[in-house]
Amino acid sequence: xxxxxxxxxxxxxxxxxxxxxxxxxxxxxxxxxxxxxxxxxxxxxxxxxxxxxxxxxxxxxxxxxxxxxxxxxxxxxxxxxxxxxxxxxxxxxxxxxxxxxxxxxxxxxxxxxxxxxxxxxxxxxxxxxxxxxxxxxxxxxxxxxxxxxxxxxxxxxxxxxxxxxxxxxxxxxxxxxxxxxxxxxxxxxxxxxxxxxxxxxxxxxxxxxxxxxxxxxxxxxxxxxxxxxxxxxxxxxxxxxxxxxxxxxxxxxxxxxxxxxxxxxxxxxxxxxxxxxxxxxxxxxxxxxxxxxxxxxxxxxxxxxxxxxxxxxxxxxxxxxxxxxxxxxxxxxxxxxxxxxxxxxxxxxxxxxxxxxxxxx
Numbered sequence: 083x084x085x086x087x088x089x090x091x092x093x094x095x096x097x098x099x100x101x102x103x104x105x106x107x108x109x110x111x112x113x114x115x116x117x118x119x120x121x122x123x124x125x126x127x128x129x130x131x132x133x134x135x136x137x138x139x140x141x142x143x144x145x146x147x148x149x150x151x152x153x154x155x156x157x158x159x160x161x162x163x164x165x166x167x168x169x170x171x172x173x174x175x176x177x178x179x180x181x182x183x184x185x186x187x188x189x190x191x192x193x194x195x196x197x198x199x200x201x202x203x204x205x206x207x208x209x210x211x212x213x214x215x216x217x218x219x220x221x222x223x224x225x226x227x228x229x230x231x232x233x234x235x236x237x238x239x240x241x242x243x244x245x246x247x248x249x250x251x252x253x254x255x256x257x258x259x260x261x262x263x264x265x266x267x268x269x270x271x272x273x274x275x276x277x278x279x280x281x282x283x284x285x286x287x288x289x290x291x292x293x294x295x296x297x298x299x300x301x302x303x304x305x306x307x308x309x310x311x312x313x314x315x316x317x318x319x320x321x322x323x324x325x326x327x328x329x330x331x332x333x334x335x336x337x338x339x340x341x342x343x344x345x346x347x348x349x350x351x352x353x354x355x356x357x358x359x360x361x362x363x364x365x366x367x368x369x370x371x372x373x374x375x376x377x378x379x380x381x382x383x384x385x386x387x388x389x390x391x392x393x394x395x396x397x398x399x400x401x402x403x404x405x406x407x408x409x410x411x412x413x414x415x416x417x418x419x420x421x422x423x424x425x426x427x428x429x430x431x432x433x434x435x436x437x438x439x440x441x442x443x
Contacts, residue, residue, distance in 0.1 A: 087113075090307045092223065093315040094243060101223055101247040101307050103300065107143035110211070110248045114144060117246040118182055118207050124148035125172055127195035128186040129155040132213055135256050140186055140211060149175045153194060157230075157344040160190045162238055165229045168198040172206070182207040182245065188214035188261075189221035189348065193239070196227030200242035210244045213253035215265025215299070216349050219272065219306035222247050224314045224327075230343055234405040235335045241319055249307075251300055260347070262294055266385045267349030271330050271356060272306045274378070277423020280305040288384035326425045329417040330355035332403060333439055337391060340398035346388075353378075353387045354442055356419075361441035363418040368428060371421050379443060391442040399439045404432065 087104040102113055115121060124146050128137055133152050141148070151171040153164055172183065183206050185195035192210050199208040210222040228239015254262060269291070273280040283302060284291070290298040310327065317324035334355030338346060357378050363369035371377075382389050403414065413429040416438070420426050430438060 088304060090304070090311045092243075092311045094318060097243050099243065099245050099247065101249070101311060103218075103249050103304055103307065104251070106250050106252045107140055107211075107248070110140070110143050110250075111145045113246055113248060114146075114182070114184075114209060117209075118180070120180060121146065121182060121207075122180075124182050124184050124209075125151060125175055125177060126184045126186055127151045127153065127168060127172075127191060127198070129153045129188075129191050131155040132187045132191070136186060136213060136253055140184075144184070151175075151195075153191060155187075155190070157190055157338075157348070158342075160194060160230045160343065162229055162231070165194050165197055165238075168194055169202050172198055172202045177203065177206065179203050179206065182209050184209045184211060185222075186211045186213060187217070188212065189217045192217055192222055193227050193236070194229060196225075196242050196244070197229060197239050200227055200240040205242070208242055208244045210247040212247070212249050214257060215254060215262050215303070216268055216347075217265075218249040218254075218303050219265060220268040220310065220327075222249065223307055223310045224324075225318065234402065235339055235343070237405075243318075249303065251296065251303070254294065254299065259294075263292060263386045264347035264349035266291055267330070267347075267351070267353035267356075267387055269302050269306055270353055270378070270381060270385065270387075271327075272309050274356060274419060274422060275326055275329055275417075275425055276305075276309045277421075280309070281422055284381055284385075288381060292384065292386040325415055325427055326417045329419070329425060330359060332414060332416045332435075333358040333399075333442055336399045336402040336439060337394060337442065339402040340394045341392060346392060350388050353382050353385075354389075354391050357382070357443050358438055358441040359416060360419050362434075362438045363420070365437075365441075366418075366428075366434075368418045368426055369420055371419075374419060374422065389443060396436075396439065400432075400436060403435050403439060
């Protein structure tokens with residue numbers, strides 16, 4: 083008997099797609115064939131950590147012939163070179179334009195595989211099968227794909243929407259605790275942006291989320307997906323409101339790059355960035371809730387996330403932040419919290435960015 087599957091629709095006209103939240107992979111084959119009628123074979127892109135854990139189960143559920151492309155795991159391998167190798171492997175498999183690329187893994191795999199799908203044969207269908215909490219709540223939805231560059235995070239890439247997202251919660255059971263908890267940084271970001279039910283869940287069930295409780299996690303993932311699907315439907319290519327989803331990322335990305343990719347997990351860096359942005363917002367009069375930075379820090383600690391930024395040089399942070407892809411001229415547009423559930427996009431110059439980075443906990 084198939085397990086219950088909940089669905090959220092990303093409403094993008096004729097490119098709309100379902101984000102399916104399920105207990106396991108049961109039903110993914112049927113869902114893929116509905117999303118991509120006539121599919122005869124697939125290319126599954128994964129990494130050398132996930133491949134021995136989940137690839138056999140996925141392929142059995144898909145019930146389609148195909149091949150595997152196995153990438154080296156880790157943020158440090160999210161490079162132009164790895165993307166190029168992925169494209170080579172996909173093309174060498176003899177794909178045609180109806181062959182979907184199925185990304186099985188976390189955000190790194192999804193971003194690389196998605197960028198490869200966007201560029202091979204000028205665009206192949208793409209399916210996201212996230213296996214980390216971070217990917218489930220954020221990176222698998224919305225069509226951002228790409229790789230890092232020495233000048234900054236995700237500077238090389240493309241918008242390429244998936245045709246289906248299938249999040250199987252049982253894959254979270256094999257995550258290292260530190261990896262699973264890092265994903266809660268993006269849950270916290272979404273809770274700050276939306277307020278309401280997700281913020282209440284964080285306030286009341288942070289210890290359960292930190293412990294990996296299945297029901298609390300499923301609830302959080304569903305709320306995050308719904309929130310992101312709504313924003314993406316309004317602003318697919320980040321020309322306006324979608325920029326609010328970058329909350330925590332200006333300072334967070336700077337910390338990631340300055341430390342060296344992979345030294346601090348993305349979700350943990352985003353959580354620290356949220357505190358810096360909240361402190362800056364209070365000091366500049368944008369935030370109407372002076373207690374918000376401390377409330378964020380309390381939640382970060384309750385969720386088991388790092389509450390202190392690793393030692394990093396200020397000049398390295400500044401070099402990273404000025405290369406931010408969100409920069410226009412000498413200004414970076416930063417989503418600053420006004421209150422829980424309210425954000426204002428503020429253009430900040432170089433001096434202000436230095437002040438913002440100085441607020442990292």
